[in-house]
Amino acid sequence: MSGLHVRGVSKAFGATPVLRGAALEVADGALAAVLGPSGCGKTTLLRVVAGFERADAGSVRIGGKEVGGLAPEKRRVGIVPQEAALFPHLSVAGNVGFGLGRRSRSAGVAARVEECLELVGLGGYGTRMPYQLSGGQQQRVALARALAPRPGVVLLDEPFNALDRSLRGTVRDDVRAALKKAGATAVLVTHDQEEALSMADTVAVMRDGVIVQQGTPEELYARPADLGVATFVGEAVVLAASAADGVVVCALGSLPDSGASGVGHVAVRPEQLVLSPGGAGVVERVEFFGHDAAITVLLPDGGSVRARTRGVGHRPGDRVEVRVEGPVLFFAE
Numbered sequence: 001m002s003g004l005h006v007r008g009v010s011k012a013f014g015a016t017p018v019l020r021g022a023a024l025e026v027a028d029g030a031l032a033a034v035l036g037p038s039g040c041g042k043t044t045l046l047r048v049v050a051g052f053e054r055a056d057a058g059s060v061r062i063g064g065k066e067v068g069g070l071a072p073e074k075r076r077v078g079i080v081p082q083e084a085a086l087f088p089h090l091s092v093a094g095n096v097g098f099g100l101g102r103r104s105r106s107a108g109v110a111a112r113v114e115e116c117l118e119l120v121g122l123g124g125y126g127t128r129m130p131y132q133l134s135g136g137q138q139q140r141v142a143l144a145r146a147l148a149p150r151p152g153v154v155l156l157d158e159p160f161n162a163l164d165r166s167l168r169g170t171v172r173d174d175v176r177a178a179l180k181k182a183g184a185t186a187v188l189v190t191h192d193q194e195e196a197l198s199m200a201d202t203v204a205v206m207r208d209g210v211i212v213q214q215g216t217p218e219e220l221y222a223r224p225a226d227l228g229v230a231t232f233v234g235e236a237v238v239l240a241a242s243a244a245d246g247v248v249v250c251a252l253g254s255l256p257d258s259g260a261s262g263v264g265h266v267a268v269r270p271e272q273l274v275l276s277p278g279g280a281g282v283v284e285r286v287e288f289f290g291h292d293a294a295i296t297v298l299l300p301d302g303g304s305v306r307a308r309t310r311g312v313g314h315r316p317g318d319r320v321e322v323r324v325e326g327p328v329l330f331f332a333e
């Protein structure tokens with residue numbers, strides 16, 4: 001069994017439980033994102049995997065080996081911190097070779113350093129100093145440094161936070177490409193759902209110290225385990241509803257459902273809402289984004305929904321009908 005397997009990990013600081021039986025499965029060579037709001041325990045989970053914190057219970061296996069009792073340096077873990085944290089007095093090559101041992105001037109080490117710089121698209125940058133690099137380049141050097149000793153798992157803790165929004169997209173692509181080329185098993189911690197969904201092979205949604213659901217981005221979006229996941233992964237319009245005999249009744253009418261029954265909430269994706277002229281809804285607000293627009297519609301019962309539509313031409317005050325396309329998600333109370 002290779003990859004990373006975290007099972008039933010608990011950790012409390014004093015009387016405060018921070019991890020409460022967290023589980024995470026990452027196949028060999030896969031990139032997993034741990035996605036959750038601030039304070040849910042993401043960093044603590046990474047620190048337990050890395051060995052900086054000792055779990056109170058549970059197991060951590062890296063590359064098929066239980067590492068719970070091992071010191072951090074014995075775990076074969078590579079770490080990319082939030083800010084690149086390069087050694088300012090060392091060249092790029094010095095930074096990347098740092099973890100490769102004392103014989104860092106040997107030909108073998110130099111070749112491995114250059115190989116890792118090429119993996120992150122910075123071949124030939126070895127003699128530069130960190131201050132001569134952009135933030136994105138520094139982050140890629142930090143990744144090369146983490147990859148150099150061929151770790152069993154690479155841990156990335158919100159690695160794009162310090163970067164400008166405009167730069168983030170390309171650095172994400174570069175980092176994903178480098179991890180894939182290296183064949184690395186990796187865990188990325190983030191509170192940014194777009195980052196998790198667009199980069200990761202598997203996404204683990206974390207809440208209050210547990211992983212509430214893990215799956216591919218498509219699985220999480222189409223079949224969220226509960227209303228919390230539905231609203232945290234992608235946008236959702238949530239309405240009070242009741243369900244019986246395969247039909248969900250809510251402010252948008254009677255909609256087909258998988259067959260649950262009871263009272264609760266229905267979640268509808270904004271792109272499932274189709275607007276047509278005339279009807280009982282009133283356009284309240286139009287936000288134009290270029291590629292699409294968000295139209296907020298006031299419903300007759302006083303609630304409102306926000307639809308995503310490519311069609312332009314809706315104006316505040318227009319009367320519209322709101323139709324729902326495709327299956328909806330019903331969550332009983």
Ligand SMILES: Nc1ncnc2c1ncn2[C@@H]1O[C@H](COP(=O)(O)OP(=O)(O)OP(=O)(O)O)[C@@H](O)[C@H]1O
Binds near residue numbers: 013038039042045191
């Ligand atoms: N060494 C510690 N001692 C006491 N409490 C801690 C310690 N480390 C973390 N905590 C607490 O554990 C909780 C979870 O922290 P953690 O950093 O794991 O969350 P996070 O999901 O990574 O949040 P963020 O996205 O804000 O970094 C927080 O309430 C934090 O204050």
